[in-house]
Amino acid sequence: MKNQQVDYIVLGGGCSALSLANQIIDNNIDGYSFLILESRKKYTDDKSWCFWLEKDDNLKNLISKSWKSFSFSLKGTIIKHRSNKYYYKYIRSIEFYDKSVKKIKNSTNISLNLGEKVIKIISKKKKYLVCTNKKKYFAKNIIDTRPKQNIYLKHPFLFQSFLGYEIKVNKYKSNFNFAKIMDNMRVKHNNFFFDYILPMGLNKFLIEITSFSKNSISVNTLQSMLNSTIKANNFQNYKVIRKEYGVIPMGFIKENLRTNKKNYFYAGTLGGAVRPSSGYAFLRIQKWAIECANLLKNNKPLTSHQKEKVIIKKLDMLFLKILIKNLNIAPYIFFTFLKRIPTDSFIRFMNGNARNFDYIKIIYSMPKRIFLKTLVFKFEKNEK
Numbered sequence: 001m002k003n004q005q006v007d008y009i010v011l012g013g014g015c016s017a018l019s020l021a022n023q024i025i026d027n028n029i030d031g032y033s034f035l036i037l038e039s040r041k042k043y044t045d046d047k048s049w050c051f052w053l054e055k056d057d058n059l060k061n062l063i064s065k066s067w068k069s070f071s072f073s074l075k076g077t078i079i080k081h082r083s084n085k086y087y088y089k090y091i092r093s094i095e096f097y098d099k100s101v102k103k104i105k106n107s108t109n110i111s112l113n114l115g116e117k118v119i120k121i122i123s124k125k126k127k128y129l130v131c132t133n134k135k136k137y138f139a140k141n142i143i144d145t146r147p148k149q150n151i152y153l154k155h156p157f158l159f160q161s162f163l164g165y166e167i168k169v170n171k172y173k174s175n176f177n178f179a180k181i182m183d184n185m186r187v188k189h190n191n192f193f194f195d196y197i198l199p200m201g202l203n204k205f206l207i208e209i210t211s212f213s214k215n216s217i218s219v220n221t222l223q224s225m226l227n228s229t230i231k232a233n234n235f236q237n238y239k240v241i242r243k244e245y246g247v248i249p250m251g252f253i254k255e256n257l258r259t260n261k262k263n264y265f266y267a268g269t270l271g272g273a274v275r276p277s278s279g280y281a282f283l284r285i286q287k288w289a290i291e292c293a294n295l296l297k298n299n300k301p302l303t304s305h306q307k308e309k310v311i312i313k314k315l316d317m318l319f320l321k322i323l324i325k326n327l328n329i330a331p332y333i334f335f336t337f338l339k340r341i342p343t344d345s346f347i348r349f350m351n352g353n354a355r356n357f358d359y360i361k362i363i364y365s366m367p368k369r370i371f372l373k374t375l376v377f378k379f380e381k382n383e384k
């Protein structure tokens, strides 16, 4: 039997692949055939995606919760931010997966094969032969979204490890309705830790412990710390509804790893979608997917995830370097920065769409001595 041939094979069917599929369907693009190959046999509620977005947005039907205010805290002192323009929003992954799968099932030009692990890709003239654990396919183009380790520059690099429980409590005395983004910032064994607590309504909470560290932190270590956090926040008689563990790389992808082939594209985490200074990627993936749909509409070739703006890359690199050199005072660095930075400048910086005056405010908000020391150190190193 002849191998099936399509215009695009998407390797991996996670956030970036499904975001692209959604955009293609929403824009009625039916002139190209797509096959998404995903190794998982079924989607589970494995994560949640949060980000800041303006009040009315095109993800409305996916957002299950949003907060106007958000906070950071160090040793009991709280900094609360509130924006009139942006909300902190929450998407439950299973809703995103289920809605995407339903749309794909009704589409005529996109197929999603679950339980197919891509084993090998062989370049054949201008096409690719993709071999999975089940079948072989030909594609004119590849979009690779399989996250890989060892693709990051060694320096600067940190791991963001986190473990979260979504819990339901019988009763909770101190009701709060804002997102605790970095709560109780602290250092333990030279690693930076903080809690992340989202009130989900109806006595439900997402409560996470997160670390920025030079080595990834195991589930077991995080679990005992999370239990302490749950206790310290007076959550009693709770039931765990969902668990979420992740290790997100905070670093810069080596550029020479990309092939020069014009019909091989990189997206998602593999394409550099994860913001090195924060670990946020969801909105950046949506931006890439929208851009691809626009290109397809105009019969232009697709694109890999876009390279970062130079200023953002430089600031992220500097911020990461400052953190790595000063992990033992990271709570102070974040606290000082978050106390000084105006809310909307912070959000625009996090979203990658800061304006010129936002950059000035960002630089002004950094703890000066540490910031200058890192800059001087960098300058001296370049001089040698």
Ligand SMILES: Cc1cc2nc3c(=O)[nH]c(=O)nc-3n(C[C@H](O)[C@H](O)[C@H](O)COP(=O)(O)OP(=O)(O)OC[C@H]3O[C@@H](n4cnc5c(N)ncnc54)[C@H](O)[C@@H]3O)c2cc1C
Pocket: 011, 012, 013, 014, 015, 016, 017, 037, 038, 039, 040, 046, 047, 048, 049, 050, 051, 116, 117, 118, 119, 145, 146, 147, 244, 245, 246, 247, 248, 267, 268, 269, 270, 273, 274, 279, 280, 281, 282, 283, 285
């Ligand atoms: C637990 C967690 C929580 C996160 N929360 C946030 C958040 O709140 N906000 C935010 O902005 N970002 C967040 N991120 C970062 C980022 O948004 C996600 O990691 C996002 O899922 C990245 O999308 P992706 O398509 O690159 O990777 P994935 O969604 O992981 O998709 C890659 C897919 O490739 C499949 N795959 C791998 N190898 C193969 C193979 N050989 N053959 C076939 N399939 C394969 C995998 O099974 C997977 O489904 C989070 C990440 C994690 C891990």
